[in-house]
Amino acid sequence: MSVMLNSLPFLWQGLLVTLHVSVLVVVIALGCGVLLGVGLSFGPRWIAWPVRIYSDIIRGLPLLVLIFSIYYMLPLTGWNVSNFWAAVIALAAFETAHVIEVTRGAVQSIPPGQHEAGKAIGLTFAQRMLYVVFPQALRRFLPPWINTVVATVQGSALVSLVGIVDLMLSIQQVIGRTFRPMPMYILGALIYFVINYALSLTSRTLEARFAYVRE
């Protein structure tokens, strides 16, 4: 018990790194994913196909393969990137692919009549997206998107394997000093659980709230 309490300030630092990585990844993946997802759904072939290929390849690879290959191969391009940013880029690339699919599912659920109505009153493509499609697609987008956020927080544990002192690695380091694995792993599991369970509950609550909307 005292082991757990004494390590708390140190774990706090790790938790901040985990949250930092997660927030960066979530923001980057949200921006890129929504943009590419719209490109996949409505874009011409030369946009849609590369996005489809990107999404299928990235989702077909284990996250660990992605992290290791980007971590080791980015420096070869001559770009002197820190391990932190290499990991963030890898995770963001992975989550972007998932956000693309969530976006595709959400915007394609909007009946074509809505697009036609938008065109009929003379809205540009950007306006149709912003004022017609996105507000309606939001309820289809939010619950699965929060699930990708949960996946990001879980995936961020893998950045410990490229030497970033996140929550996972700080747990490992405390164990390396105290040789008491069990309490620390349980404590770490609880911290991750609290974060992710809160997110999962939000996702489920939103889903239930949006469920009454009839097509």
Next chain:
Amino acid sequence: MNYHLNYNFIWKYFDRLAWGLVLSLELAAIGIAIGCVIGLVLALVSHGARRPVRFVVGAYVEFIRNVPLLLLVYLVFYGIPSVGGFAYDATTSFTMTLAIYAGAYLVEVFRAGLDAIPRGLIDAGCAIGLTPWQRVLYVRLPTMFRIVLPSLGNAFISLFKDTSLATVLAVPELMYGANWIYTNTFRIVEVWTVVAPMYLVTGFVLLFGLRRLEYRFAVRRR
């Protein structure tokens, strides 16, 4: 960029990758088999059970699903033996972790499958005089398996990808083979340009195989 591709080392040590891939598939297969048993038993037990039972099953599912798999892998391999006073080898430990992990996901899958069985089928089972056990065995389980087959297939593919985590316990699967070749030859681009397609192609082959299987067993409406 001053880097000259040289695949000789990769082909020289390719057996590590090939056997690694086989082990990855084995781990995923054993994981999903045990996971199915766990998931099925818990789904049947908690389906229509009283509150405490459902709470315990729910706690297991939520805990496993909301904790990173990497942490579970460490917890089972380093944590449990440290308090239990026994030890098991890395492969056994990882397989168990994978099975527990898969089980938590499959409980939900099976529960949804059980819910989706048309009420009329079970009533029909009652009507022709099947006992409750016979109804489970001949009516509910076969129907449920057809319903959950797509989800089961997806779970298997995602487990196959998750086996890459076994590398942290030095289980010699595909990812470990890749890291081994990398640390011994520093041929980083070559390693990943071979290993990534191996994961991808295996994943897609599994996907198409499973889609065919689903098509064969699909519930067809007349």
